[in-house]
Amino acid sequence: MTDTTADERTPEEQGVTGSTGIYVYGIVPGDVEAESHATGVGDPPSDVSVVRSGEIAALVSEIPVDRPLGTPDDLKAHAELLDGTAAVAPVLPLRFGAVLSDEDAVSEELLDAHRDEFEAALNELEGKAQFVVKARYDERAVLSEILEENADAARLREEIRDKPEDATRDARMMLGEIITQSIEAKRNEDTQRVVDALEDLEPMVNVRQPTHDEDAAHVAVLIELSRQGDLEDIVRSLAEEWEGRAEMDLLGPMAAYDFVMKRAPED
Amino acid sequence: MTIQPAGGGGGGGGGGTMARPNSSGLAEVIDTILDKGLVIDAFVRVSLVGIELLTIDARVVVASVDTYLRFAEAVNRLEISDNEPKGLPDLVGDITSGGAKHKTKGALEAATEKVSDFLGDVDEKRQRAPRGSKRGE
Numbered sequence: 529m530t531d532t533t534a535d536e537r538t539p540e541e542q543g544v545t546g547s548t549g550i551y552v553y554g555i556v557p558g559d560v561e562a563e564s565h566a567t568g569v570g571d572p573p574s575d576v577s578v579v580r581s582g583e584i585a586a587l588v589s590e591i592p593v594d595r596p597l598g599t600p601d602d603l604k605a606h607a608e609l610l611d612g613t614a615a616v617a618p619v620l621p622l623r624f625g626a627v628l629s630d631e632d633a634v635s636e637e638l639l640d641a642h643r644d645e646f647e648a649a650l651n652e653l654e655g656k657a658q659f660v661v662k663a664r665y666d667e668r669a670v671l672s673e674i675l676e677e678n679a680d681a682a683r684l685r686e687e688i689r690d691k692p693e694d695a696t697r698d699a700r701m702m703l704g705e706i707i708t709q710s711i712e713a714k715r716n717e718d719t720q721r722v723v724d725a726l727e728d729l730e731p732m733v734n735v736r737q738p739t740h741d742e743d744a745a746h747v748a749v750l751i752e753l754s755r756q757g758d759l760e761d762i763v764r765s766l767a768e769e770w771e772g773r774a775e776m777d778l779l780g781p782m783a784a785y786d787f788v789m790k791r792a793p794e795d
Numbered sequence: 796m797t798i799q800p801a802g803g804g805g806g807g808g809g810g811g812t813m814a815r816p817n818s819s820g821l822a823e824v825i826d827t828i829l830d831k832g833l834v835i836d837a838f839v840r841v842s843l844v845g846i847e848l849l850t851i852d853a854r855v856v857v858a859s860v861d862t863y864l865r866f867a868e869a870v871n872r873l874e875i876s877d878n879e880p881k882g883l884p885d886l887v888g889d890i891t892s893g894g895a896k897h898k899t900k901g902a903l904e905a906a907t908e909k910v911s912d913f914l915g916d917v918d919e920k921r922q923r924a925p926r927g928s929k930r931g932e
Contacts, residue, residue, distance in 0.1 A: 623830075
C-alpha cells in the first residue's frame, strides 16, 4: 500500500548505491552459522546469511531498498532471529532498522571498525541471555486495594456514586489522580519486590518504564542461561503469591537488547 | 561497547505516564527492538524504517484527563457490582433452568417461613415491651 511513498529519498541520497542493501540484525562470534530455514525481514521473507571478519560476524539479509521496513512481520522477524540465536550463542542485537550499502561495508565499516569492542562484549555475553519479567494488576483487585487503603479515594467514590459524569467531573478527576498515583506507588514497591526476588540469580537488571497504566512490574534481567529453571521457579512463586491481584509473564530467552550500548555517547 | 543496563538507571520512578493497549506478542517486540539494542554509527547506517512505525509511536499517550476519568468510572462500576447480592444470579439461573424449579420454590418457601418466625418473635417482644413500660408507669 505505502510502498511507493518510500521513494522520496533516492537510494543514492541514502548512501546506498545499488537497488539492494544489507540489513544487519546483530553481531555474533565468527563460528556462528545461519540455519538454512532462518528467514528475515522483508516480503517475501529474506534469506539470512553471515558476513565474517576474523573472530566476529554479522547476521544479515540482502533486501531491496525500494520499500520501507516496519510491518509487524518485519519486527517479529528481526526479534525472532536474534532471540533464536541468543538461546545458543552470544549475540549483540542491533536496534531495528539498520541497513548498510553492501557486504564490504558490513565487514569493514561495522565489524573491523569496532572489532575490539564487539569481541569484548561477546565474551561478556557468553552463556547468558536476557529475560523480561512482567506483571500487570488485575483492575478490580488493585482498585479495591486502593479504596481500602485510601480514605480520600473511598470518600470520592461515595461522592460520584450513581451521579452523572458531568455533575461529578471534579471529584472524578481527583479520584482518578489518586488512583494513578497509588498505582505508581504500588508499582514501585512491587517492582522492587520482583528485583529482590531475582537477586539470587546474580542478574544484571534494567527496570523498564511501564507500558500500561496497570503495569505492576516490567523488569529485564541478564542471567546465565543455565539458571533459566531457577528463574521460572521464582516467577512462578511470585505469580502464586499475587494470584488474583496481578498476572505475571516471563519472556525469553531473548537477545540482550536492554544491556548493549555504546561506551562513548553518540547519537 | 559495554554490556550494562540501558536507560540510565530509570529505576522505576516517573512511571504511570505512558498508556498503551494491552500487550500482545507484537507489543512486546515493539517495546524491545525499537528503542533498545545497539545503534551503529550514523554514518555507516541507512535507516529504511518506514512510515508504518509512525503509527506505533502514536500509541504512546500521556496519562491525563482521559486516564483519570477512566479510573473513576472503573471505581464507579466496581461499586455497583460489589453491591449486587451475590446469590441473585445463581437464583435466577435456577429459576430459568426448568428442572430446578421445584427446588427453588422450596427454598423460597423455607425462607418465607423463617421470615414469619422472625416476625412472630418481634410481635412477641412488642407485646412484652408495652407491658413492661406499662408496668413502669
